Amino acid sequence: MTTPPGAVITSGDFQGLAILRSLHGHGIPTVVIDHEHCISRYSRDVQRFAKAPSPFRTEAYADFLIDLAKRERLEGWVLLPVHDAVVHVMSKYKTRLETCYRVPTPHWQIIQQVYVKANTYQLAQKHGIPAPATWYPQNEAELVALDLSFPVVLKPSIRDHFYTQVKTKAFRVDNPDDLLRTYRKMCQVIDPTEVLVQEFIPGGPERLFSFTPFFKHGQSVAWLMARRRRQHPMDFGHASTYVERVDVPELKHLAERFLKAVDYYGVAEVEFMQDPCSGVYKLIEVNPRFWGWHSLAIGAGVDFPYMLYQDMIGEPVTPVAIPQGDLKWVRLLTDMPTVGREMLAGRMSWRSYCQSMQGRKVWAVWSRRDPLPFLAEVVMIPYLWLKRGF
Structure with missing residues (x-):
C-alpha cells in the first residue's frame, strides 16, 4: 500500500492541535512545526516536530521550509497555514515553496487584499459589500x-x-x-x-459573526456560520473563547461575493459585525487561514483540514450538508477568566453562564483521549501570557 503524502502543520498551538487530531484520525502523516514552545508536542498524535525560525523572518522561514522538505523527505506534502505571518511567507514565496510542497495559500497578489485591511475595506466598497x-x-x-x-x-x-x-x-x-x-x-x-x-459599532461580541468556507472556483464547497459570543478581552478580543453555531444566510451571500471578487481559494474566516442600529452585517476582516475555533466545524461534520488536504492532493472533496443543531466551542483556559470578569462587572449572571454551557460542546484543547496538551497548556499559562497575550 502506498503511503499518502503528508501535511506540515505550521503551528502547534490549539489551532494546529485540532488539525493534527483531524489528520491523524484519517491516517495522514504529519509534521508539526513552531517557532515557540507549543502544546501539540505533548499530543499522543504528534509524529514529528521541528523547531522553526520566527515567520517574521520571512526569508529565513522560507529557507527553513525548503531545507525541512529535503531533510525529512517531505516533497509533495501539503503546507497548512495557521497564522497570519505564515500566510505572508507562503504567499510571498509560493512559487519557490511549490518546488517542494503543495501550497494552498494563494499568491501575494490575492492575499494582500485581505492581509492589508485598507485593501479589504476599499475592495468591499467597490463591490457594494457593507463595511464600517x-x-x-x-x-x-x-x-x-x-x-x-x-x-x-x-x-x-x-x-x-x-x-x-x-x-x-x-x-x-x-x-x-x-x-x-x-x-x-x-x-x-x-x-x-x-x-x-x-x-465604532456597539454591541460587543454578541454581534460578532463569522462565515467560514472551503472556497473553490467562486463558491463554497462546504461552510459553517457562527456567532462569537465571548472573546478576551471582550471589547477588541485577541481571540474567541466561546463560539456557537448559527444560521444567517445573509453572511454566506456577502462573504462569497467578497471571496469571489478576489478569486480566493482555500479555507477562510470572514468576520462580520451586525450594526444594532441598522441590522446590517458589516465586513470586519478576512482571515485566509485556519482560525482559532475551526474545530467547531469539525465537530459539526465539516472537517476543513481534511477537505483542504484532499483537494490539494487531487482527491475529490464531497460537499457536506449544512450542519444543523445546537453546538458550541469553548476554550476553557481563556473563557473562564473572561466569564469571571464579566460577572464581576455585572454584565453576566451565573445563570446565564450555565445556560450558555448547556448542550453539545467542542473543547478547544481538552480531550479525554489526548489529555496532555490541556495539562501542558495550563502549566504554560505564564509563558502564553508573555508571548502571545493568550
Whole structure:
C-alpha cells in the first residue's frame, strides 16, 4: 500500500492541535512545526516536530521550509497555514515553496487584499459589500481635519506590524484629545499610513459573526456560520473563547461575493459585525487561514483540514450538508477568566453562564483521549501570557 503524502502543520498551538487530531484520525502523516514552545508536542498524535525560525523572518522561514522538505523527505506534502505571518511567507514565496510542497495559500497578489485591511475595506466598497465607515489619514494633519462622530476606532491596517509588539488589536477613542493621543502612540510602533480610523459599532461580541468556507472556483464547497459570543478581552478580543453555531444566510451571500471578487481559494474566516442600529452585517476582516475555533466545524461534520488536504492532493472533496443543531466551542483556559470578569462587572449572571454551557460542546484543547496538551497548556499559562497575550 502506498503511503499518502503528508501535511506540515505550521503551528502547534490549539489551532494546529485540532488539525493534527483531524489528520491523524484519517491516517495522514504529519509534521508539526513552531517557532515557540507549543502544546501539540505533548499530543499522543504528534509524529514529528521541528523547531522553526520566527515567520517574521520571512526569508529565513522560507529557507527553513525548503531545507525541512529535503531533510525529512517531505516533497509533495501539503503546507497548512495557521497564522497570519505564515500566510505572508507562503504567499510571498509560493512559487519557490511549490518546488517542494503543495501550497494552498494563494499568491501575494490575492492575499494582500485581505492581509492589508485598507485593501479589504476599499475592495468591499467597490463591490457594494457593507463595511464600517473607514478613513485613511496619511499623517496627523489629515487626521485632525477629519469630520468624525465619536466614538471611533483606531486600528492597524496590517495586524502583525502592530499586535506583535503591543498585544492589542484596536483602540476605542471617545473624543478628539483621545484620538490624537492614541494616534501618536500607535505611530511610535507603525508607520502613520498604516493607521486606520473606523466607525465604532456597539454591541460587543454578541454581534460578532463569522462565515467560514472551503472556497473553490467562486463558491463554497462546504461552510459553517457562527456567532462569537465571548472573546478576551471582550471589547477588541485577541481571540474567541466561546463560539456557537448559527444560521444567517445573509453572511454566506456577502462573504462569497467578497471571496469571489478576489478569486480566493482555500479555507477562510470572514468576520462580520451586525450594526444594532441598522441590522446590517458589516465586513470586519478576512482571515485566509485556519482560525482559532475551526474545530467547531469539525465537530459539526465539516472537517476543513481534511477537505483542504484532499483537494490539494487531487482527491475529490464531497460537499457536506449544512450542519444543523445546537453546538458550541469553548476554550476553557481563556473563557473562564473572561466569564469571571464579566460577572464581576455585572454584565453576566451565573445563570446565564450555565445556560450558555448547556448542550453539545467542542473543547478547544481538552480531550479525554489526548489529555496532555490541556495539562501542558495550563502549566504554560505564564509563558502564553508573555508571548502571545493568550
